[in-house]
Amino acid sequence: MKIITLPKENFAEFVGHLCSFGEIHAPIKRGDRSFVFAPVKDASEIELDCVRTILPLKKYFFRPMEVMFNFCAGEGYEIPSEVTDKRIVVFGAHPCDIHGLNILDMVFNGRYVDTYYLARKSKAAIIGLDCIPDDLCFCRSTRTDFVDTGFDLFLSDIGDKYLVRVGTSLGDDMVRAAESLFYEVQKEDRDAYKRKSIERRESFKTEIQLQDLPGIMDLEYESQVWQDVGETCLSCGTCSMVCPTCYCYSVFDELDLDGSSGRRKRRWDCCLFKDYALVAGGHNFRAKRSSRVKNRYFHKQRGFVSLYGRPSCVGCGRCKAQCPSGIDIVDVITKLRSETRV
Ligand code: SF4
Ligand code: SF4
Numbered sequence: 001m002k003i004i005t006l007p008k009e010n011f012a013e014f015v016g017h018l019c020s021f022g023e024i025h026a027p028i029k030r031g032d033r034s035f036v037f038a039p040v041k042d043a044s045e046i047e048l049d050c051v052r053t054i055l056p057l058k059k060y061f062f063r064p065m066e067v068m069f070n071f072c073a074g075e076g077y078e079i080p081s082e083v084t085d086k087r088i089v090v091f092g093a094h095p096c097d098i099h100g101l102n103i104l105d106m107v108f109n110g111r112y113v114d115t116y117y118l119a120r121k122s123k124a125a126i127i128g129l130d131c132i133p134d135d136l137c138f139c140r141s142t143r144t145d146f147v148d149t150g151f152d153l154f155l156s157d158i159g160d161k162y163l164v165r166v167g168t169s170l171g172d173d174m175v176r177a178a179e180s181l182f183y184e185v186q187k188e189d190r191d192a193y194k195r196k197s198i199e200r201r202e203s204f205k206t207e208i209q210l211q212d213l214p215g216i217m218d219l220e221y222e223s224q225v226w227q228d229v230g231e232t233c234l235s236c237g238t239c240s241m242v243c244p245t246c247y248c249y250s251v252f253d254e255l256d257l258d259g260s261s262g263r264r265k266r267r268w269d270c271c272l273f274k275d276y277a278l279v280a281g282g283h284n285f286r287a288k289r290s291s292r293v294k295n296r297y298f299h300k301q302r303g304f305v306s307l308y309g310r311p312s313c314v315g316c317g318r319c320k321a322q323c324p325s326g327i328d329i330v331d332v333i334t335k336l337r338s339e340t341r342v
Contacts, residue, residue: 001166004164006155006161008161020177021089021174023089027053050131056316068263068265072260073261094131096142096144096315098128104247126150127154128154129155133206136320138204138317139316141206141208145200156193206317208334213302216337230289234325235274238319243318245313248270249266251264276292
């Protein structure tokens with residue numbers, strides 16, 4: 001992999017060059033303490049110290065709600081051009097964010113190919129940025145604190161420069177478009193990177209053992225923990241909406257008043273919603289909140305491991321940060337393991 005450095009004094013100019021590759025989206029502040037990915041015009045708007053945004057990057061490629069196609073009787077259907085036209089450059093994706101997208105890539109480009117997701121993703125450039133974890137981050141436990149694929153460029157802060165890893169030919173094009181801003185890696189850069197890597201590793205405060213969790217979950221299928229969490233959960237669905245790897249959606253048609261034209265839409269759905277497992281005839285396969293909570297944990301930490309060899313949780317902490325009931329995934333897993341949290 002090609003590795004170079006970008007002095008911080010050249011950062012703003014580099015961001016200026018990125019405009020020619022698409023509309024730049026990066027973390028900006030929303031309110032006093034929250035961050036969102038949103039369009040930016042220049043580097044001064046970017047919040048480089050953002051730990052996590054409210055919504056993850058999936059919002060760009062798997063839209064909260066979208067028109068899948070417009071239809072008209074006798075004329076067929078048409079996919080909106082917005083799905084395939086727009087180029088964006090996402091700047092400031094953290095390692096867990098990129099792992100989240102890598103997981104969605106596996107799901108949406110697997111047995112059932114999602115052309116909407118893939119069309120948008122193919123038009124996007126991803127520029128990663130290292131971060132310092134807070135109390136809610138446990139990406140070191142999910143082994144998503146470092147990323148090696150899924151980005152075009154990845155920047156790591158090494159003091160007065162960024163160490164830049166070039167992940168794709170598109171990333172190389174971005175560098176070449178501003179070649180004079182970049183430099184070869186020197187010995188002091190390598191030393192600084194290794195020093196920063198240790199500092200970052202030591203800054204994790206939340207750790208949890210996940211390697212043997214699928215087996216423990218099988219043993220604890222009837223655990224009281226699911227009842228307890230079910231009594232606290234409001235079934236609001238927030239945890240799924242903010243999760244970078246939750247990908248359920250429902251499909252519905254909107255018919256125009258003429259009765260012959262309309263549009264097919266889809267919107268994010270959530271397995272914690274009361275009617276998620278409701279079927280024709282009125283039977284609900286997961287009528288109890290405890291069974292819905294259990295299903296979500298089993299899908300992410302058990303079923304996904306069977307299917308893809310890894311859990312679908314990337315340890316971003318968004319579900320805890322946004323849950324109105326304060327349900328903490330690390331607490332739930334710790335209780336399931338009958339361990340005491342340190
Ligand atoms: S955010 Fe919290 S309360 Fe809402 S569905 Fe998720 S776990 Fe339940
Ligand atoms: S389950 Fe929670 S911590 Fe894990 S990826 Fe989803 S939002 Fe992040």
